[in-house]
Amino acid sequence: MKKICNPLVYLAWAIVAILPNAIFAAPAYNFDRVQLQSALEDLKAWLPGEWNSYPQIWYERNVTLPAEGEHEHWHRTFALIDAPQVGDTVFYGQVNIGGPEGPILARSQVLYKAVIDEDAGVISINGQPLAEPEKFADLHRQPELWSKARMPDEGAINCSFLWRRHGQQLVGVLDAKRPEGRKHGPGTCSYISRNGQEFIADAEWVLSPEELWLYDTNRIGGVQFVGRKDRTHLRLYRTARYTCAVETPTGMQTFSAHDRGFVADFQGANDQAMSIMLLRAPYPTASGTLDDTLRLNLNTANKQAVAKAPPRAASIQLNSGGTNVTCTLD
Numbered sequence: 001m002k003k004i005c006n007p008l009v010y011l012a013w014a015i016v017a018i019l020p021n022a023i024f025a026a027p028a029y030n031f032d033r034v035q036l037q038s039a040l041e042d043l044k045a046w047l048p049g050e051w052n053s054y055p056q057i058w059y060e061r062n063v064t065l066p067a068e069g070e071h072e073h074w075h076r077t078f079a080l081i082d083a084p085q086v087g088d089t090v091f092y093g094q095v096n097i098g099g100p101e102g103p104i105l106a107r108s109q110v111l112y113k114a115v116i117d118e119d120a121g122v123i124s125i126n127g128q129p130l131a132e133p134e135k136f137a138d139l140h141r142q143p144e145l146w147s148k149a150r151m152p153d154e155g156a157i158n159c160s161f162l163w164r165r166h167g168q169q170l171v172g173v174l175d176a177k178r179p180e181g182r183k184h185g186p187g188t189c190s191y192i193s194r195n196g197q198e199f200i201a202d203a204e205w206v207l208s209p210e211e212l213w214l215y216d217t218n219r220i221g222g223v224q225f226v227g228r229k230d231r232t233h234l235r236l237y238r239t240a241r242y243t244c245a246v247e248t249p250t251g252m253q254t255f256s257a258h259d260r261g262f263v264a265d266f267q268g269a270n271d272q273a274m275s276i277m278l279l280r281a282p283y284p285t286a287s288g289t290l291d292d293t294l295r296l297n298l299n300t301a302n303k304q305a306v307a308k309a310p311p312r313a314a315s316i317q318l319n320s321g322g323t324n325v326t327c328t329l330d
Helices: 007-018 020-024 033-046 054-062 143-148
Strands: 049-052 074-081 090-097 110-117 122-129 159-166 169-176 188-192 198-207 211-220 223-226 234-238 241-248 251-258 260-267 273-284 290-299 304-309 315-320 323-329
Touching: 033 110, 033 122, 033 159, 033 169, 054 234, 054 260, 054 273, 074 234, 110 159, 159 188, 159 198, 241 260, 241 273, 251 260, 251 273, 273 323, 290 315, 290 323, 304 315
Parallel strands: 169 188
Antiparallel strands: 049 074, 049 234, 074 090, 090 110, 110 122, 122 159, 159 169, 169 198, 188 198, 198 211, 211 223, 211 234, 241 251, 241 323, 260 273, 273 290, 290 304, 315 323
16 A cells, blocks of 8 residues: 655654653643633632532542542631732632631631733732731631731742633642743742742642632652642532521520531430431442432431432421421521
8 A cells, every 4th residue: 555645744743753842741721811801700709608528528438538548627718808908809718627617727818819811811819828817817707807918928929820711610720930930840839948948839729619629739858748649639519508406305406507517416305415417418329420419317326317408408307216307508
């Protein structure tokens, strides 16, 4: 068979051989101002709210435990705040360990300033922990303090988060502000720290209306001190608030709850120890799929009763052994 020689094919392979890194280092994007503004509006709509990782932990405890162990139980809050002294679009974020009432994770109280960088075709976000964070605990609930919140030293920020739309998601990856900080590839940022050692950050955040997946690692001098060695995402799920009323033969109790792993203990008839759990999560099914369902569990020492409802159901109710539980969406 006679071979057909296509000069364009040979030219393409010649370019690949000469410039492999330029071609395969990272994808290219061409978002214009209108598309970037649309992405920013989605960021402002999707990111604010409460997010909890307990559904991931439940899956790891009950279905498959990763080799490195279960992920952290974080309750993460983001709020869009009015802080013109920082920027036009400013978010406040904090992490509570173990749930919304848990202690605030050190250095997790962060201001994030978002701007459109039309030349680069991205939404660029600078984030920095607040100075004197103890004065701004739960800042999202204290608008009277928004005008006082400031980044300690924005000029000292070495890395930016660059956000782009990827289909039905928004994805943010790190980028160094200076070219020499990009030597470890896309999604990373490095610089020489004050002690003369190289600091390397590697991060990716993936945001959709109901889920926020976070991957962050930090290394200094080759030693990792933030993030997991298995390089997996912490999966956070948007949280909805519920009010749960528990009626037993001895009386009524009311709890302020949420649908991502809220647990409350109480005493039933004859001082019996009981508890409820309200959890919306992707549950495995017998057919080998995942089913996004809201479940209300009523637990005693030797018995468990379960009620099921669709996600964000207006209410879910369970009655077992004389105990009635009703959880209503706030």
